[in-house]
Amino acid sequence: MELRHLRYVVAVAEHRHVGRAARALGIAQPPLSRQVAAVEEELGTRLFERTGRGTIPTVAGEVFVAHARRILEQVDVGAEDARRAARGQSGTLRLGIIGSALIELLPGLLARFRTTHPGVGVGCRELSSAQSTAALVAGEIDLAVCRGMPRGPGAERLQAVAVGHDQLVGICSRAHPLAARGVITVDQLRRQPLVLTTSDDEPSTVTALAELLADRDATLSTTHARDVHTIIGLAACGFGVGLLPSCARGLVRPGTALLEVEPVVPLPDLCLVHRAETDSPVVDAFLAVTAEHCPGVGSRLRAVRGRAG
Missing domain, CATH: 3.40.190.10 (Periplasmic binding protein-like II)
Structure with a gap:
């Protein structure tokens, strides 16, 4: 039995008429009748009574239709959740940050991300730059905000883009x-x-x-x-x-x-760092919001990813 069979049975129950159900489903009436009959044969019981008043669910039919509706609703919810996850609209983002990122960069950036992606949970850990590099390489966090480019073992597997300039x-x-x-x-x-x-x-x-x-x-x-x-x-x-x-x-x-x-003394840039091989929609979503929030980051991010490609 396939999901389409559940939809056929529910449609007949809702319309109380095989012909009207077929038109709503966009299929011909004879194939629909055969499919419903096949479901009844598989279950070993009649789901509908064919009367002058229409096609009416039996007691067994009412029970089966109720379960079919719940299954179809869960499938629809699952499909929408999957689409949301693919768009980076759900899930969890794990950040490693240095303290100075909380002064200017993160309050506005995180507020914007939470507004545009309310279904994503955000967790923050205060880590040194070296600790963030190690945590990224180990897969313990998804993104890090560090001062300067990442260093240490595994740093070659990371990508960094400047998101803040200080003097x-x-x-x-x-x-x-x-x-x-x-x-x-x-x-x-x-x-x-x-x-x-x-x-x-x-x-x-x-x-x-x-x-x-x-x-x-x-x-x-x-x-x-x-x-x-x-x-x-x-x-x-x-x-x-x-x-x-x-x-x-x-x-x-x-x-x-x-x-x-x-004279002005530039300091190392504040950098947003992530794993080069990441395929996380949530990370992609955060990078996209960062590109909108921080001037010039969009072009720098495309350049960094272009070099990696």
């Missing part, structure tokens, strides 16, 4: 001599007590800062912090000039002053 900015206490100027030069940075990250969350940023401060006076104090919030807090306490990505400008709090660094 270096400073932050200091309002009592700091440079607070009123709002500007600090790279040479001045090398002669200031500093608060900076040594976190393995953003190794490329640590490397960039190390290169920038290579001529720094070794006698000056350096205070290390895990994240931007700690850097801001320590700078507010007078431990020195904190160094931040420019996306953290909005986190400046009372009692502190933002310092623009001159």
